[in-house]
Amino acid sequence: MSGFSRRDFLGRAARAGATVAAAGAAGILLHEEATLGAKKPQRQEGRALDYRAKAAGPKLAIATGPQRAASARAAVEALGGMGRFVAKGERVLVKVNAGFARPAWAGATAHPDVVSEVVKLCLAAGAAEVVVTDNPVNDAASCFDVTGIRAAVESSGGRVAIPKTDDFRDHTVPDGLVLRDWPVLLGPLDGMDRVIGLCPAKDHGLSRATLTVKNWYGLLGGRRNTLHQRIHDTIRDLALLVRPTLVILDGTTPMLRNGPTGGSVSDLGTRDTVVAGTDPVAVDAFGATLLGLTGRDLPGLAPAAAAGAGTLDWESLKPVRVKAGS
Amino acid sequence: MRVIHARRASQSFFLLLFLALAVLTAFGDRPWQMRGWPVGLFLELDPLAALATALATGVVWGGMIWAVLTVAVTALLGRVFCGWVCPFGTLHQAVGWVGRRLGIGPSVRYSPAQSFKYCVLAFLLATAGMDAVLAASRLAHEHPVPALAVLLALGAVAFAAVRRAGTAGARVAVVAGTLALLVAFGGRVLRQDDALTSSVLVGLLDPIPFLTRATDTVVLPLLDRSAGLLFATPRRTHGGWLIGGLLVATLLANLWRTRFWCRFVCPLGALLGIVAHSAPWRIAKACGCSACNRCDGACEGGAEPSRVIRHAECVMCLSCLDGCDDGVMTWRAAPSDGGERALPDVSRRGVVASLGAGMVAAPLLRLGGAISSDWPAGQVRPPGALPEPEFLDRCIRCGQCMRVCPTGTIQPAGPEAGVEALWTPVLNARIGTSGCQPSCVACGRVCPTGAIARFSIDEKLGRGEFEADGPIRVGTAFVDRGRCLPWAFDLPCIVCQETCPTSPKAIRLSDRTVTDADGAGVVLRRPVVDPALCNGCGICEHECPVSGLRAIRVTAENESRSRDRRLLPGASRPASRSG
Incomplete structure (x- = not known):
């Protein structure tokens, strides 16, 4: 064997050896024999999304008047003003109901006038940023566009967050009955100091009414349509999912029938009322009366109250009643 | 010799x-x-x-x-x-x-x-490598200094290969260079997504x-x-x-x-x-x-x-x-x-085109949504199958599960299932001698890649330590009331309920008195499926006397391996049981 071929041989042998070593190392490094039940998923501990403000004041305010934006402002003022809830430099998420790609007049979604008003109030109180979000039933971008909410938010200085796939993370409601390890729209909540719920009062075929507690359904992802089989348990869990800073229910023209989508002006009534409060259960119990019901008629609400999310007896909170200018 | x-x-x-x-x-x-x-x-x-x-x-x-x-x-x-x-x-x-x-x-x-x-x-x-490249890219961004060192080393190897081996080396260099670029920038540019992924073909x-x-x-x-x-x-x-x-x-x-x-x-x-x-x-x-x-x-x-x-x-x-x-x-x-x-005589263009085609192929196949929102309901996977994306990352379509299945109910998906699912195992209750047998764990034992995880009878039936998880469900039986004899024709039949192997039975009978042609009252027992109990074994479908398009058919809704396909809001089995 000549010197050249010996060197050649040794070189080849080294490379062949390296191939064997690399294959062996990769094989051993990556080898896995996952056995039966070896990797059970960790069940998540329940965690509350608690954004309640500490400052004391009235818990419920009912404003009446034909102009919903003015009513909303009056209701918040009656509670002590937005400054009570939002401190300078805080970041605020407003969860609106933007569920359907319907124009604002249909009353199926939060009205852009009210959304705009709330965004402005937050900014006026010194909020560093106001983000408006929802995971609607219809196509998200269409919903924010068709309802006019996007335009209202952006012209008022806020920002709309359209949910993205990776915004949903598994979350478990403390003592949740159904919302355990459930994909929740947590992305827009990252870094937020305050959360405000904002929605119209609407009729609903299964839960009787869609009010501020059911509004949090729009934070759910995954196959949430399976939850309708246990809608009342779900509403109870939703009341525990988010402990909001403030909720605002727009009952100016509540949807009395054909909800929650509506589609005709004849589906709407006129109640000229906006209610705001720190107790979503109480707000909804009052809201039910705008639809000709009581809190007891909403099968999900009493369990929510029993679980500690608030009180059905809204009158006990001594609501502040104000008349808003027209 | x-x-x-x-x-x-x-x-x-x-x-x-x-x-x-x-x-x-x-x-x-x-x-x-x-x-x-x-x-x-x-x-x-x-x-x-x-x-x-x-x-x-x-x-x-x-x-x-x-x-x-x-x-x-x-x-x-x-x-x-x-x-x-x-x-x-x-x-x-x-x-x-x-x-x-x-x-x-x-x-x-x-x-x-x-x-x-x-x-x-x-x-x-x-086609198979997208996940590895993206994972490597993420790793590289987490540890930029060692990543840079590795990239430089790869570059040096590629350079040396070109110097020493001429055109053959250039081919190696092209592959190494493409990989290096992907690792360096892939994770930045490409988002983790159900289409930007590997497909094991x-x-x-x-x-x-x-x-x-x-x-x-x-x-x-x-x-x-x-x-x-x-x-x-x-x-x-x-x-x-x-x-x-x-x-x-x-x-x-x-x-x-x-x-x-x-x-x-x-x-x-x-x-x-x-x-x-x-x-x-x-x-x-x-x-x-x-x-x-x-x-x-x-x-x-x-x-x-x-x-x-x-x-x-x-x-x-x-x-x-x-x-x-x-x-x-x-x-x-x-x-x-x-x-x-020493090295194959393959053109650089051929390699680059093939690599490029491969990287595009998986996203292209996934774009149709056949493993996400537009999934084929009839594609009922064997018990123990991993969630569909992970299953497809492992299944090599070898047919061992089909061979070992004692009833022959595991069948290769046909061309109608598309390229990604072609020849992967699906349960077909009509073709075998019975559906999926409750006490059988054979498919999980022979799967060479773990696409069908090994499972025990306890796990399959949701007994013992698996009681909280419930049984492994491969799908749900749906009664077609327009074809079912007692529902459609007022004819007595309870074959599906009779053969349902779960206990309590996943098919209960809903009694209803009807009037027959002679005006006499007849009590009809009509089958109703309880999706919480049904594990999709397909024995009812196999036994259904409506022999063509069966009056009770299993589709994969509510299969326990997948959260996205669940039918019931309650606790579901883990979305992922492996790697």
């Missing part, structure tokens, strides 16, 4: 072993049934299956570690797996031999088209799963048709015409070109050809060749031993040694005196 006799003996042994193991892949504890035989041996020795699944999952699962042995042998001795072990190669060689004996004379000459198999390999690995063309599938689902069921030794009831195979037709077509192609598959198509042979590039000992020609070219005429791989030997094509059949009158063909450490070419 001449060396090719030893090779033939080895080929015969491994072919017989392959067939024997296929026969042994049967559920039961008799000596000719599974009871611990290494029925997945050939699949586990397959480094292409191991590599592709490892790229997609980051895991070399279970017995697939044996593939390292094949790599080691190949790195040291060349493609002896192809020439001495591979049962598919043996069949091809045998058909070619018959062709020559019959004077049909399949061409033995080297063809530049033989480089096609490297393109097939590049395509399949690129090797099973379509990898010879070991190819032959295993054809043997398990076509050859054995056909051979056993009269004998009835393997299957008490003759076995049927959905879409068997395609699986069998491709087997016959590829075998007949050997009458046209020697070792057709091995030379032109085989991605495993291509991989081993590359692994063998530095084999210390190999075929060589010594001085004194009279240029009779008999070796070229005997060469199974088309490696042109009389000229500049193409080592990547050499399947180590050793026919050149046997046929050399001058005695100059030899197996040795020194390079061939006629010159040699």
